[in-house]
Amino acid sequence: MPPPFSWIVAVARFLYDFIVGDDWTVAAAVAIGLVVSAVLNVNHIAAWWLIPVIVVLMLGVSLRRASSKLR
Amino acid sequence: MTGLIPVIITTFLASAVEAIEMVTIVVGVGATRGWRSTLIGAASGFGVLAVVVIVAGAALSRVPIGPLRLIVGALLLTFGLQWFRKGIMRVAARGLAGIGGQDPHEAAEWTGPGMDWTAWFLAFKGVVLEGLEVAFIVVTFGAGANHLVAAAIGGVGAVIIVGGIGLALHQSVRRIPRSLLQLIVGVLLTTFGTFWAIEGLGIEWPGGDAAIPGLLVLYVATALVYITLERNRALGLRPAA
Numbered sequence: 001m002p003p004p005f006s007w008i009v010a011v012a013r014f015l016y017d018f019i020v021g022d023d024w025t026v027a028a029a030v031a032i033g034l035v036v037s038a039v040l041n042v043n044h045i046a047a048w049w050l051i052p053v054i055v056v057l058m059l060g061v062s063l064r065r066a067s068s069k070l071r
Numbered sequence: 072m073t074g075l076i077p078v079i080i081t082t083f084l085a086s087a088v089e090a091i092e093m094v095t096i097v098v099g100v101g102a103t104r105g106w107r108s109t110l111i112g113a114a115s116g117f118g119v120l121a122v123v124v125i126v127a128g129a130a131l132s133r134v135p136i137g138p139l140r141l142i143v144g145a146l147l148l149t150f151g152l153q154w155f156r157k158g159i160m161r162v163a164a165r166g167l168a169g170i171g172g173q174d175p176h177e178a179a180e181w182t183g184p185g186m187d188w189t190a191w192f193l194a195f196k197g198v199v200l201e202g203l204e205v206a207f208i209v210v211t212f213g214a215g216a217n218h219l220v221a222a223a224i225g226g227v228g229a230v231i232i233v234g235g236i237g238l239a240l241h242q243s244v245r246r247i248p249r250s251l252l253q254l255i256v257g258v259l260l261t262t263f264g265t266f267w268a269i270e271g272l273g274i275e276w277p278g279g280d281a282a283i284p285g286l287l288v289l290y291v292a293t294a295l296v297y298i299t300l301e302r303n304r305a306l307g308l309r310p311a312a
Binding site: 014017018019020021022023026027030031034037038041047048051052055056058059060062063066067 | 141145146148149150152153155156157159160188189192261265268269272273274275276277282286289290293297300301304305
């Protein structure tokens with residue numbers, strides 16, 4: 001692959017690993033959670049609790065999935 | 072007009088809070104991934120910061136900190152969650168493996184020949200975001216009190232002193248087992264990421280900065296619960312109903 005393209009691919013791969021990593025559902029849940037938090041905030045509804053709840057729940061889901069794969 | 076000493080003390084204390092966050096990230100990432108790339112990332116962050124401060128000067132207070140907090144917070148949150156999850160799995164599987172030496176299964180530290188861009192990126196954005204917040208404190212408070220130089224002394228002093236404490240503690244951090252260290256840094260990155268991302272959306276935390284220790288307690292408790300559940304699962308036990 002010529003240098004500019006290989007560089008772009010390497011950067012894209014780095015960003016994917018950095019942001020998404022092993023479990024894309026966790027990153028997707030965080031992204032959705034941020035959008036929902038913004039919507040709640042615009043409508044003057046307390047939203048600070050949503051992301052911590054998503055973090056706790058998605059960790060459990062992701063760990064359970066990872067454990068099942070290992071068996 | 073506010074006196075010189077109160078300006079220095081106030082900006083020092085306010086900046087120290089931001090500097091602690093900055094140094095926690097840099098020391099945590101350095102101890103987990105290796106120091107070379109982390110320190111280059113931190114130095115790059117300070118370089119960018121210096122250019123921004125010199126170019127923007129007093130206009131710095133007009134830089135949109137909200138979107139910056141949202142982007143940096145969201146990135147730290149998604150990345151921190153990966154280490155949080157891996158840390159739980161490794162501590163659950165091997166306990167505190169690595170005490171007194173390197174855990175043979177652990178490969179979190181960068182051993183490649185080139186730059187570890189993950190460590191660089193984490194240190195860089197931690198320094199840029201927190202450094203900008205220190206600069207905002209200095210500019211807004213210094214300009215308000217008409218003592219910009221005194222405010223700058225307080226801000227820079229806080230970064231130097233907190234950085235020095237972090238440097239002094241880094242040897243102790245190295246003695247922490249790597250599995251546990253990855254879990255601790257994952258919890259810290261997730262905590263700061265959660266806090267900044269929500270703040271970046273313009274949402275106020277109950278208690279302001281005091282929400283950070285609250286989040287930390289929640290995530291540490293979460294880690295302990297999931298480590299126990301993972302261990303029980305590995306032993307083939309069902310968690311109590």
